[in-house]
Amino acid sequence: MHLQKRVLVTGGAGFLGSHLCERLLEMGHDVLCVDNFYTGTKGNIVHLLNNPFFELHRHDITFPLFVEVDQIYNMACPASPVHYQNDPVQTTKVCVHGSINMLGLAKRLKARILQASTSEVYGDPTVHPQTEDYRGNVNPIGPRSCYDEGKRCAETLFFDYRRQHKLSIKVARIFNTYGPRMHPNDGRVVSNFVVQALLHKPLTVFGDGSQTRSFCYVDDMVEGLIRLMESPEDVTGPINLGNPDEFTILELAELVLELTGSRSEIRFEPLPKDDPVRRRPDITRARQLLGWSPTVPLREGLRKTIDYFDDFLRERGLTGDVSQAERKSSAGF
């Protein structure tokens, strides 16, 4: 039984944030969700609005925020390349100004604060799998830099606030995470492939599809974030959270085709600039310090994600012509 805490989740109307709010409420906490709806939606949290322990505040964290809470999860930041490159200056501002404001808030309140950092701090890694002490291979002036360097600077701020102001900090380096409530148009590979397959449109594989990623199901990620927040004071991170099972993008495309029973073909398109070739977390630290490792295999997580997008598309009258029953039987549900 956890003591009820007042917990602020910035970016709480986004993909990860909304699942986190849900879990924190289930644990009995009092949750304040702050979001400017840049990429998040009310639809992601509408089911929580009747809960008296859930509060929604529309606010942009690049501006100061004065509230009273015990813990802060700083999740606010567009996360997909399409979204974070849409307004790159704003992306750096969210990472830097947003973090300064949330750290200032944590400092005034003596509250514990967790930063949603990213595997992108490793850039296009030359060390494989990535351990936390690897310093990364990041282009400071490319199209991904607003995000990568923004998140790196945020980590610097977190550790300087700890050194300078003795703040209680936690830094999670999140690797590719997927699941229900991903934005259908944010260009991330899992949502793209699932939506394309359900609509029987070609699956767009960038490059030859030999680049790898490791995909973590959202419930596992939320569990990891909460364990990190609740870990002893000296466990600051940075700590990798992700699923170490590595797949090529072509393997992912084939698995999505199999599970959806789709008739889509695979279409090869040019690889975007600075697209990392390989990515897989070394999660030894998370295992040792948090007793955490992912439990949901890709196949199972994809099924839940496919179900979500299937309903999502149907509700909007957008759907391929294979019935749900047909798809489920062909995919062995």
Ligand code: NAD
């Ligand atoms: P998301 O885009 O679904 O969620 C981000 C949320 O932040 C959205 O609700 C958006 O409206 C909100 N937001 C953006 N700018 C804001 C601002 N200035 N003020 C207030 N709210 C703002 O993305 P996500 O996948 O849920 O990612 C959440 C966090 O996790 C991000 O910080 C992201 O960098 C990090 N992360 C995610 C992944 C992943 O695979 N999903 C991987 C690594 C890191």
Ligand code: UDP
């Ligand atoms: N801040 C905030 N809420 C608070 C306290 C601070 O948004 O409750 C912001 C504040 O506007 C400032 C930033 O956090 O710009 C950093 O605060 P800090 O106290 O570290 O720095 P200072 O105020 O001395 O610049």
Ligand code: UDP
């Ligand atoms: N990708 C792809 N087709 C798509 C979207 C992405 O082949 O429709 C590739 C992309 O080039 C990258 C990988 O899938 O190699 C993961 O891309 P995503 O944008 O999901 O995440 P990130 O690059 O940030 O890991």
